[in-house]
Amino acid sequence: MIFFFILLVLVLGTQIAEFFIPPLDWMYNAHIYIVPVIVFYGAMALPFPLMLGLALFAGVLLDALTVQVIGAKVEISLGWSILLYAVLAGIMHGMRPLFIRGRWEVHCLLTGLCTSAIILAQYLMITFRRGSVLFSREVWWQIGGPGLMAMLMAPVIFWMLQWLARATRYPYLPERISFE
Amino acid sequence: MSRTSIIALLVFGAILGYFLSFGSETTRKFQASVYQLLAPFFTTGSGLQKQITSVRTGLKSLEELERENASLRLDNRQLRATNQALRDVEHEVNRLRHALNYRERSVFKLIPAEIVTRDSSTWWHTVTINRGKEDHIETDMPVVTDEGLVGKTTTVSNTISVVLLVTDENCKVAASVEGTREQGIVAGERVAGGIAPMLDLNFLSKQANLQPGQKAFTSGVGGVFPAGLFIGTVKSFRTRELDGQAKLAPAVDLSQLEDVFVVTGRK
Numbered sequence: 001m002i003f004f005f006i007l008l009v010l011v012l013g014t015q016i017a018e019f020f021i022p023p024l025d026w027m028y029n030a031h032i033y034i035v036p037v038i039v040f041y042g043a044m045a046l047p048f049p050l051m052l053g054l055a056l057f058a059g060v061l062l063d064a065l066t067v068q069v070i071g072a073k074v075e076i077s078l079g080w081s082i083l084l085y086a087v088l089a090g091i092m093h094g095m096r097p098l099f100i101r102g103r104w105e106v107h108c109l110l111t112g113l114c115t116s117a118i119i120l121a122q123y124l125m126i127t128f129r130r131g132s133v134l135f136s137r138e139v140w141w142q143i144g145g146p147g148l149m150a151m152l153m154a155p156v157i158f159w160m161l162q163w164l165a166r167a168t169r170y171p172y173l174p175e176r177i178s179f180e
Numbered sequence: 181m182s183r184t185s186i187i188a189l190l191v192f193g194a195i196l197g198y199f200l201s202f203g204s205e206t207t208r209k210f211q212a213s214v215y216q217l218l219a220p221f222f223t224t225g226s227g228l229q230k231q232i233t234s235v236r237t238g239l240k241s242l243e244e245l246e247r248e249n250a251s252l253r254l255d256n257r258q259l260r261a262t263n264q265a266l267r268d269v270e271h272e273v274n275r276l277r278h279a280l281n282y283r284e285r286s287v288f289k290l291i292p293a294e295i296v297t298r299d300s301s302t303w304w305h306t307v308t309i310n311r312g313k314e315d316h317i318e319t320d321m322p323v324v325t326d327e328g329l330v331g332k333t334t335t336v337s338n339t340i341s342v343v344l345l346v347t348d349e350n351c352k353v354a355a356s357v358e359g360t361r362e363q364g365i366v367a368g369e370r371v372a373g374g375i376a377p378m379l380d381l382n383f384l385s386k387q388a389n390l391q392p393g394q395k396a397f398t399s400g401v402g403g404v405f406p407a408g409l410f411i412g413t414v415k416s417f418r419t420r421e422l423d424g425q426a427k428l429a430p431a432v433d434l435s436q437l438e439d440v441f442v443v444t445g446r447k
Contacts, residue, residue: 017225019300020229020297020298022298048182048184049188056196064215065214065215066301068306072204073204074204074207077202077207079199079202082199083196119303122301122302134371136371138371139371146302
């Protein structure tokens with residue numbers, strides 16, 4: 001349970017930190033997202049109910065800090081990010097047996113893909129609301145770039161979280177410690 | 181699936197349904213509460229970021245300092261020339277005002293604010309400022325700098341507010357172009373690839389034929405933005421099937437923005 005609360009605090013901290021990370025101008029202004037990496041690690045390491053709790057917390061926080069309310073119109077309703085996080089974290093949770101066996105490669109790749117999936121879903125929703133479908137090179141970079149960055153960051157962040165889990169004597173750790 | 185997981189899923193579904201049922205006003209209130217709760221973290225983070233940036237920019241090589249010195253000398257000469265020209269213009273304006281008995285140009289009530297955070301999301305262009313309800317800030321108030329229009333407030337909590345930037349596609353501003361009778365709606369681009377995003381001035385007449393360098397100002401239509409605020413400079417013009425569209429470079433460099441003013445009314 002302590003590890004679950006540590007993950008919640010980390011999600012809160014990184015969500016705030018993301019506001020101070022400038023976009024990467026050499027990657028068509030792609031943003032760096034760290035929260036999804038933590039959430040997807042939680043999806044592998046936590047049991048199902050706690051995984052849902054983490055997805056709920058991260059989704060509420062993301063929506064509360066980013067959703068646009070203009071006049072009487074909410075662009076993407078509060079709650080959509082919760083659903084997105086829960087579905088994608090559910091997929092990651094399904095790969096848990098691999099994680100238990102100490103295999104991490106697929107999860108690192110999936111973390112990147114799922115991060116991009118969140119941004120793509122947001123883009124599709126705003127496109128549906130605003131009309132006129134645009135898929136330029138910039139759009140693809142802004143969707144793919146954060147996923148690529150998340151994929152690259154995932155091994156380091158996973159290793160740090162793994163270390164934290166051991167330090168807090170978290171019981172659901174991989175049987176093999178091939179990653180370390 | 182275990183019984184605990186099913187119960188967790190049901191509870192999760194109920195909470196999700198609760199959030200999805202929020203209307204715009206409830207969402208705004210909830211958002212304002214979250215921002216208010218996190219305001220101390222944002223303010224501390226912003227202070228830390230400024231300190232780090234000042235240390236980083238303070239460390240310059242001798243070569244950089246020499247280059248900067250040369251550039252400043254050039255700027256100084258240019259500014260002197262501009263200053264002289266402005267003095268002449270000021271004299272002429274005063275003379276014309278007096279002659280035509282023009283009313284003194286109305287001045288806005290401005291509340292100074294600092295940028296606390298920049299947008300962390302890919303698709304929305306917003307910043308947060310360190311002013312809120314306690315400073316009499318309300319939703320839909322224009323935000324400006326001495327250079328021109330920045331955007332408008334959307335979510336306002338007690339001490340912090342979210343500003344929707346003029347470069348966001350959702351920030352629509354009624355505009356007119358200097359020296360013409362052309363009126364249109366300015367909106368940001370959905371996806372900006374570069375550091376300096378452009379603005380679209382839509383719904384112009386096909387015969388508008390705007391030239392690069394012409395300036396667009398707020399027309400005052402719509403009630404949110406008062407007339408006469410500088411929005412941007414025309415970069416290009418093209419005709420579409422039904423209307424004309426101009427690309428504008430924003431008047432304000434939003435990537436370097438640090439201090440802004442919220443327009444709360446007229447004096």
